[in-house]
Amino acid sequence: MFDSLSDKLGAVLGDLRGRGRLDDEAISGAMREVRLALLEADVNLEVVRGFVERVRERALGAEVLKSLTPGQQVVKIVHDELTDLMGSESAGLKRTGFSVILLAGLQGSGKTTTAGKLARALKAEGRTVALIPADLQRPAAIDQLEQLGASIDVPVYRTDTKDPVRAATEGRERAKADGCDTVIVDTAGRLQIDEELMGELVRVRDAVRPTDIVLVLDAMLGQEAVNVAKAFQERVDFDGVILTKLDGDARGGAALSVRSITGKPIFYASTGEKLDALEVFHPDRMASRILGMGDVLTLIERAEQAASEDEQAQMEERLRKGQFTFDDFLSAQRMLRRMGPLQGILKMLPGVGSQLADADIDENKMKRVEAMVLSMTPRERSMPHTIDGKRRQRIARGSGVSVQDVNQLLEGRKVMEKMMKQVGKGKMPSLPGMPKMPGGGMPGMPGMPPQQTVAPRSTAPGAAGRKHGKKKSGRR
Amino acid sequence: MARSWAELLGDDETAEAREEERRGFFGRLRESLSKSRRALGDQLAAVAFDPGDSESWERLEEALLMADVGVPATVELIRRLEARADLSDFNEALAEEIAGLMGEPPVLNVHHSPAVILVVGVNGTGKTTTIGKLARKLHEHGRKVTLGAGDTFRAAAEEQLEIWAERANATFVGGERGADPAAIAYDAIQAGGDVILIDTAGRLHTQTNLMDELAKVRRVIAGKLEGAPHETILVVDSTTGQNGLQQARLFSQAAPITGIALTKLDGSAKGGIAVAISHELGIPVKLVGVGEGIDDLRPFDADDFARALVSS
Numbered sequence: 001m002f003d004s005l006s007d008k009l010g011a012v013l014g015d016l017r018g019r020g021r022l023d024d025e026a027i028s029g030a031m032r033e034v035r036l037a038l039l040e041a042d043v044n045l046e047v048v049r050g051f052v053e054r055v056r057e058r059a060l061g062a063e064v065l066k067s068l069t070p071g072q073q074v075v076k077i078v079h080d081e082l083t084d085l086m087g088s089e090s091a092g093l094k095r096t097g098f099s100v101i102l103l104a105g106l107q108g109s110g111k112t113t114t115a116g117k118l119a120r121a122l123k124a125e126g127r128t129v130a131l132i133p134a135d136l137q138r139p140a141a142i143d144q145l146e147q148l149g150a151s152i153d154v155p156v157y158r159t160d161t162k163d164p165v166r167a168a169t170e171g172r173e174r175a176k177a178d179g180c181d182t183v184i185v186d187t188a189g190r191l192q193i194d195e196e197l198m199g200e201l202v203r204v205r206d207a208v209r210p211t212d213i214v215l216v217l218d219a220m221l222g223q224e225a226v227n228v229a230k231a232f233q234e235r236v237d238f239d240g241v242i243l244t245k246l247d248g249d250a251r252g253g254a255a256l257s258v259r260s261i262t263g264k265p266i267f268y269a270s271t272g273e274k275l276d277a278l279e280v281f282h283p284d285r286m287a288s289r290i291l292g293m294g295d296v297l298t299l300i301e302r303a304e305q306a307a308s309e310d311e312q313a314q315m316e317e318r319l320r321k322g323q324f325t326f327d328d329f330l331s332a333q334r335m336l337r338r339m340g341p342l343q344g345i346l347k348m349l350p351g352v353g354s355q356l357a358d359a360d361i362d363e364n365k366m367k368r369v370e371a372m373v374l375s376m377t378p379r380e381r382s383m384p385h386t387i388d389g390k391r392r393q394r395i396a397r398g399s400g401v402s403v404q405d406v407n408q409l410l411e412g413r414k415v416m417e418k419m420m421k422q423v424g425k426g427k428m429p430s431l432p433g434m435p436k437m438p439g440g441g442m443p444g445m446p447g448m449p450p451q452q453t454v455a456p457r458s459t460a461p462g463a464a465g466r467k468h469g470k471k472k473s474g475r476r
Numbered sequence: 477m478a479r480s481w482a483e484l485l486g487d488d489e490t491a492e493a494r495e496e497e498r499r500g501f502f503g504r505l506r507e508s509l510s511k512s513r514r515a516l517g518d519q520l521a522a523v524a525f526d527p528g529d530s531e532s533w534e535r536l537e538e539a540l541l542m543a544d545v546g547v548p549a550t551v552e553l554i555r556r557l558e559a560r561a562d563l564s565d566f567n568e569a570l571a572e573e574i575a576g577l578m579g580e581p582p583v584l585n586v587h588h589s590p591a592v593i594l595v596v597g598v599n600g601t602g603k604t605t606t607i608g609k610l611a612r613k614l615h616e617h618g619r620k621v622t623l624g625a626g627d628t629f630r631a632a633a634e635e636q637l638e639i640w641a642e643r644a645n646a647t648f649v650g651g652e653r654g655a656d657p658a659a660i661a662y663d664a665i666q667a668g669g670d671v672i673l674i675d676t677a678g679r680l681h682t683q684t685n686l687m688d689e690l691a692k693v694r695r696v697i698a699g700k701l702e703g704a705p706h707e708t709i710l711v712v713d714s715t716t717g718q719n720g721l722q723q724a725r726l727f728s729q730a731a732p733i734t735g736i737a738l739t740k741l742d743g744s745a746k747g748g749i750a751v752a753i754s755h756e757l758g759i760p761v762k763l764v765g766v767g768e769g770i771d772d773l774r775p776f777d778a779d780d781f782a783r784a785l786v787s788s
Contacts, residue, residue: 036547042717045542107740108600108713113630140636147631191743218600222544222717224745245599248680249722273599273629273683 024060031056034078042253044226047085047260055081085256086283091240091265093212099127099182100172100208104201104236105216106228107189110244112141114216114270115186116148117278118242121268122182123154130180131156132171134164134204137188145186152275155180164188164200169207185210198235205236213238214267217254219246225254229262240267243281247271259283322421324413326373326381333370371399372409384413479581481613484762484775486583525566527558536570543748546718549577549755574782577751582735582760582776585706586619592665592672592697592704595737596690596727597711599678602739604633606711606765607673608640609773614671621646622672624664626657626693629677637675643770646673657689658696665700674705681726694731709762711737714747724753735762738776742767750781 031052038048058077093101101118103111112135119129131149133156135141142158149156155178157171168185175183185208190197205213215229215238232238243255246269255266266281318328373381375398380387387395387410396403482488526532533554540550556573563569585591593610597603604627611621623641625648627633634650641648649664661674676693679686697704710733712720727733738750741764750761761776 039541040547040718042544042719045538106715106743108602110600113599138636140632140639143632143635144630151631191740193744218713218715220598220717220719221715222720222745222749223542224544224715224743225717227744228715245680248598248682248719253717 027056027059031059038253038256042220042222042225042257044223044253044257044261046226047257050260051081051085082256083284085260087259087265092267092280093214093240095127096211097181098176099212100210101182101184102187102205102208102210102213103185103216103242104187104213104232104238105189106191106218107138109189109216109218110270111135111189111216112144112148112186113273113275114242114244114278115145115184116152116154117270117275118268119149119154119184120152120275121278122184123152127182128180129154129182129184130171130175130178132168132175132183132185133158134168134171134185135188136162136164136167137190141186141188148275157183165203165207168204172208183208193231198231201236212240215241215264217241217243217258219243219252219254219269220248221254226257226261229258229264233262233264238264240265242266242268242270242278244270247277322417324417326376326384326413327378329413329416330370330373330381333366368399368401368405369409372396372401372406375399384410478780479775479777481617481775483581484584485586485614485617487617525563527563533558540748543746544717544720544752545748546721546752546756549748549752552755553577571779571782574751575778578754578778578781579758579760581778582762584762584775585734586614586671588703588706589670590622590665590668590672590701590704591670591706592674592701593707593709594661594674594676594694594697594705594731595709595711596676596731596733597678598680598723599630601678601711601713601716602765603627603678603711604636604640604675606709606737606739606763606773607637607675608644609765609770610763611640611644611646611673612770613773614673615644615646619670622664622667622669623648624660624672624674625650626660626664626675627677628653628655628657628660633675633677658693661693661697662700665697665704681723687726687730690727691730705731707734707762708732709735709737710759711739712749712753713739714741714743714749715745716749718749718752720749721752721756724757724759728757728759733759735760737761737763737765737773739765741765742772747781 034055035048035052038051039045043051055077058081093099103115103118105111115131119131123129131145131154133142133145135145146156146158155175157174159167159170161167161170164187168187172183172185185204187201187204188197190201213236215232217225217229221228229241241255241258241264243266246252258264259266266283268278269281271277271279314331318324372395375395376387376391380391380395392403392406392410396406399406525536536557537550537554540553541547545553553570553573556576557563557569560569584593586593595603595607607623611623614621621644623637623644623646625634625637627637628651631653634653638648638650640646647667647669649660649667651660651663657676664672664674674693674697676690677686679690681687694705694708708731710724710727712723716723724733724736736750736753736759738747738761741747747764753759754761761778761781764774764776764781766772766774
């Protein structure tokens with residue numbers, strides 16, 4: 001799919017890169033494409049104008065023209081400006097003695113689900129959290145919050161009233177009396193132009209005195225994002241944003257715009273349906289992702305969460321030995337599954353973004369490869385060299401593939417093992433066909449996306465191990 | 477002029493009732509769209525459009541982009557307008573071209589009995605609400621409606637639909653939370669009725685496993701009743717940006733989309749993404765949501781939509 005922001009910028013800047021020298025015309029052409037790409041990505045038109053102007057000025061400046069590689073200089077400028085626009089560091093909620101977090105946003109932006117996710121995240125930090133439903137508009141909104149609360153073992157304080165201000169204040173008082181130190185107030189979704197409901201939100205705000213007002217914002221919003229953010233800022237003001245539905249192919253245009261126009265930071269990004277899919281938002285990583293430079297840091301963090309400590313230790317052991325049996329393959333593949341949909345993972349790999357169109361096929365290939373491995377005996381899995389012609393035929397029959405497919409899988413494992421040996425020796429593996437992923441860059445491997453994704457991930461155990469330790473000490 | 481429900485459903489109706497309905501709709505849509513602080517027309521009307529002035533064209537381009545019409549459809553609209561000899565009534569010309577991009581007046585295919593309508597979309601676009609209101613309208617127009625609560629994922633989705641079923645006098649078919657939505661679709665068709673509306677859980681179009689699940693729901697429906705589903709409606713939020721195109725594309729791969737329901741058009745968002753979807757994918761908009769009331773789901777009328785978009 002040639003239409004994601006990173007692809008387009010990649011194509012435009014790739015053009016510049018090929019030239020070696022930048023002239024006025026080349027820059028104008030590139031800036032036009034940057035402008036279109038940003039608009040396609042739903043970045044607000046006014047933000048786009050300023051952005052393109054800044055990039056152009058710097059691109060025409062001496063630093064680029066004198067450079068031997070002006071194209072790469074422009075890439076750097078675009079990246080710098082994007083990072084700038086997103087804000088330079090992660091920002092978070094205030095953690096005070098008694099925290100009141102008020103969630104506001106349009107209908108359907110995902111407030112109630114976000115309330116559940118936030119409650120779970122704060123509870124994991126050791127806070128005593130309560131949820132308070134003040135959304136009395138939508139049928140069954142309170143039921144939804146109660147079910148969410150029950151599933152994460154967080155109390156929900158509901159008050160039987162038609163008055164959201166009363167529901168919010170009574171819930172807050174009861175939660176406080178019960179010893180909770182953090183309450184999350186879920187409010188009704190509203191249109192920013194609905195004066196009556198905005199007025200009600202202001203009254204709820206004044207009554208519960210929130211320590212943080214959070215605007216919940218759909219990452220798929222179009223040009224409207226800016227109007228929404230401005231209206232909420234003017235009427236109720238807010239301290240930060242939680243960006244939802246970022247696990248789609250939303251390109252982050254809304255995030256860019258809102259950040260740029262209101263100056264408010266993005267606290268978290270919601271990246272999945274499950275209640276644990278709430279991540280701290282990293283502006284610099286987002287800028288890299290928009291530019292298709294990959295998001296290896298997030299990938300490593302996910303791998304770390306997906307693998308138990310035992311598994312991480314095992315992986316390290318294997319790496320040292322330079323072994324890669326089919327047992328390892330199976331556990332690696334299962335770990336990969338736990339990390340979420342393959343597409344999302346692939347997107348984080350540098351240089352892979354533009355190949356995503358093929359990723360659907362890969363899920364099927366992965367299943368086929370798994371079927372082949374499952375058709376092997378445990379002995380075959382741990383000692384792949386014992387698989388002779390007869391056994392290959394049996395495996396092919398057992399998994400419904402051709403013998404050639406089995407041969408390819410066996411060959412692929414050897415390549416993989418070689419790579420593991422290199423990693424084990426502390427070298428970065430050379431990845432044949434890595435940029436061509438995931439169409440099957442590895443020589444003829446039917447299901448090699450798992451292997452190839454294993455490669456960058458297999459550097460994780462070391463990195464993950466270190467990070468793990470750090471995280472633990474940080475928590476105390 | 478505005479289309480009536482009878483026209484959308486392909487029913488006969490008295491001229492009087494039709495007029496009544498039309499006036500109500502036109503007024504409401506106009507009212508809601510004019511609420512937007514900077515309607516497209518405002519921007520254009522500020523300075524009279526001058527075909528010989530490149531700034532006028534640039535302003536037009538920006539106004540369309542700001543309405544989420546998107547680059548390709550904007551380029552096409554401008555190309556068509558440039559090709560016109562007479563631009564003396566500019567707003568009229570623009571409205572005509574926008575309506576032209578959006579195709580022929582659509583009909584909701586409910587003339588089989590039972591007719592099955594599958595409703596899909598990403599999270600939070602208003603699927604369940606749209607189904608509830610549609611059920612009510614179909615009921616008012618003499619159809620016996622069955623609602624299948626295929627959203628077995630979101631907490632309390634079933635309760636929400638059940639409330640709507642009561643309001644619309646519809647038969648309600650539900651299942652356990654986490655149940656197989658395909659089984660619920662099957663049961664809903666089994667339960668019978670003139671029109672069977674099947675809700676599905678909101679899902680992002682990039683979630684392969686959930687899109688597979690949707691394809692399965694569709695397969696089960698098709699297997700249970702030949703020719704079904706007769707309509708597969710994608711619910712799109714008016715505030716959606718260009719990602720709406722991706723939604724329409726990828727949902728169509730799992731379950732070919734026959735129409736769009738454009739919701740929340742009563743905000744200040746102009747719903748320009750609908751123009752992009754119609755233009756680039758040829759999928760017609762069939763329904764629009766212009767408010768929270770039960771009567772605020774309406775048959776889509778391209779002419780009115782375009783006019784409301786450009787007039788202030």
